[in-house]
Amino acid sequence: MSLEQYKDSPHYQKIYQQIEALGLVEHIKHLDEFGYTVIPPELVAPEAFQDRLRKAVLSVHEQRTGEKIKLEDIESTRLAKEGPGNGHWAILTHDPVFQEAIMNPTVLAMAKYLCGNSVVLSDLLCMIKQRDNTLTHPLHTDQHGTPPPLPPYAQVCNVTWALTEYKKGNGPVAIVPKSHLKGRYPTMEEGNFLREDAPVKAIPIEAPAGSLIVWHGTTWHGAYPRENEGLRTNLAMAFTRVYMKQIRDFRSTVPQEVLDRHPVQFAHLIGANSMYPFRDGKPPSKEDNAYMMAAGFNPWA
Amino acid sequence: MSEAEEESQSKPAPFVHETRQPFDLSEELKARVDSLDLKDTVQHAKAEGYGYIYDAAPIEFFERLKEAIYRTADGTEGPRGSSMLLARDPVFAEAVLNPKLLTIVEILCGQGALLSQLSSTIIPKQADEPRKGGLHADQNWTPAPFPTHNQTITLCWACTDYTHEAGSTKVIPNSHLLRRHPTPKEVAEEAGVISTACPAGTIVFWNGSIWHGGGTRTIAGDRVVLHTTFSRLAMRPIENYDALGEDWLADKPYEMRVLLGREDFLNKGGASNHAAKVADTFNWAKT
Numbered sequence: 001m002s003l004e005q006y007k008d009s010p011h012y013q014k015i016y017q018q019i020e021a022l023g024l025v026e027h028i029k030h031l032d033e034f035g036y037t038v039i040p041p042e043l044v045a046p047e048a049f050q051d052r053l054r055k056a057v058l059s060v061h062e063q064r065t066g067e068k069i070k071l072e073d074i075e076s077t078r079l080a081k082e083g084p085g086n087g088h089w090a091i092l093t094h095d096p097v098f099q100e101a102i103m104n105p106t107v108l109a110m111a112k113y114l115c116g117n118s119v120v121l122s123d124l125l126c127m128i129k130q131r132d133n134t135l136t137h138p139l140h141t142d143q144h145g146t147p148p149p150l151p152p153y154a155q156v157c158n159v160t161w162a163l164t165e166y167k168k169g170n171g172p173v174a175i176v177p178k179s180h181l182k183g184r185y186p187t188m189e190e191g192n193f194l195r196e197d198a199p200v201k202a203i204p205i206e207a208p209a210g211s212l213i214v215w216h217g218t219t220w221h222g223a224y225p226r227e228n229e230g231l232r233t234n235l236a237m238a239f240t241r242v243y244m245k246q247i248r249d250f251r252s253t254v255p256q257e258v259l260d261r262h263p264v265q266f267a268h269l270i271g272a273n274s275m276y277p278f279r280d281g282k283p284p285s286k287e288d289n290a291y292m293m294a295a296g297f298n299p300w301a
Numbered sequence: 302m303s304e305a306e307e308e309s310q311s312k313p314a315p316f317v318h319e320t321r322q323p324f325d326l327s328e329e330l331k332a333r334v335d336s337l338d339l340k341d342t343v344q345h346a347k348a349e350g351y352g353y354i355y356d357a358a359p360i361e362f363f364e365r366l367k368e369a370i371y372r373t374a375d376g377t378e379g380p381r382g383s384s385m386l387l388a389r390d391p392v393f394a395e396a397v398l399n400p401k402l403l404t405i406v407e408i409l410c411g412q413g414a415l416l417s418q419l420s421s422t423i424i425p426k427q428a429d430e431p432r433k434g435g436l437h438a439d440q441n442w443t444p445a446p447f448p449t450h451n452q453t454i455t456l457c458w459a460c461t462d463y464t465h466e467a468g469s470t471k472v473i474p475n476s477h478l479l480r481r482h483p484t485p486k487e488v489a490e491e492a493g494v495i496s497t498a499c500p501a502g503t504i505v506f507w508n509g510s511i512w513h514g515g516g517t518r519t520i521a522g523d524r525v526v527l528h529t530t531f532s533r534l535a536m537r538p539i540e541n542y543d544a545l546g547e548d549w550l551a552d553k554p555y556e557m558r559v560l561l562g563r564e565d566f567l568n569k570g571g572a573s574n575h576a577a578k579v580a581d582t583f584n585w586a587k588t
Contacts, residue, residue: 116444145535146533147586147587151447184320185318188316243442243537245535245537247569248570274537276537276539277540278539279541292442296440296441296444297444297482
């Protein structure tokens, strides 16, 4: 059963028109063929916005660890704590810029291309990485809900906003091109891609600061240790299909005042107004449930 | 929580890398199937996509269930029922913890499966002749091609006899092999449909891909059923029981915590990545 049969549908056309308007057609082709794509900063957001994101990431770090890092020092400094770095979860409400980031048209177009118009944000986090030879992320996939063999459509996708330059030595993401076509997870033996005799070779993803790196939920990927001084920072956004559970319970934790600052699409995106699961004993009406039912009949719905 | 369970919670399990394929049961699960006399039930489910659990509980339990279904139903006449039943009577929690039921759920939805919906229906006589229509697969939100691994399972506690005339659920055996939803034409034609049949006191179940629908009751009396739906741990449940706190869970076994998603790392709040739950979640998701 091919997904091609759905490409005449209004659901697909709606996403494709957005992809075309944003200049992303070649990127979805690359994504389909290789399981990932790198979208340059000029197709994502202005430099000023990227700076706001960097400052917000450093602000999260300061709030949660007490350690202040100046933006101008990011290429040269180290964290006070030894080790590969820090990850900070549940940051959506820390700064409005994170809310703007998940609503960024390029981010959304790619997430919808992979998980349908009804896509929801599963989680977002920021990572700060420093020089350390630990292999923190052996090869893995982000999609875990369904055991292999995996369906041909993504149930999960990863949109990572590189806030500093990704290149060999900087601890970039490691990708195994075309691995999304395997329809399975890497085995333990296949996980360590750094070994000289590694059975599976990965490539380092090079991307200027401000790029989006997008991959399919079943693409095998990991991360190279950082060899250079300075810090690698990013904003990792995981999206999922509407019928999957989100990692983060945004519905119960995002305050109404945050929802009020955004259009209703924001509430849809974080699952704050999902019809399911219902908790008041009254199932949603058929009309209200239509978008979820549509998702079952078209992978782009 | 028992000491062993507390200990298992404090020590994250090692990661499992191998995935079990459908009906490739672990030795432990095979032994459980044998000890609960479920071998034929599992074979039937594997062969045809649906099946029956006989002697899941004493008939007195089904009588308690039936009484609770009538008592909690919305309304007193006509087709009726209710949903969000878990905490509305202790008999409902007992039903979802039934060992035979949980074994079939694990086989069809893996370890860590979630309670998705707990609802009841009371259906009086509907018509003089059976009606067509209503066929669907319960994996409503999953697009085709359906994943090879089953995503949801519905188990109906038949508190009254299931027959064609009594309006038992109709199914198309093996339709799950098509791994898609039925077309409107297929829904209208119902080619290959059969009525499930079993005595009161049986659980009839089907996987999430089987095309099925409600039958038409053409005889007097009520068809009384408790519908228990479960899903793989990563699926969004239909009902939300987050309001049930630790006080409600205090006298329930660990399995109830798992069924309510309290022991996996998904849909959690706080600023943590809930690392202690990660290994269990990933391992369960491979079964």
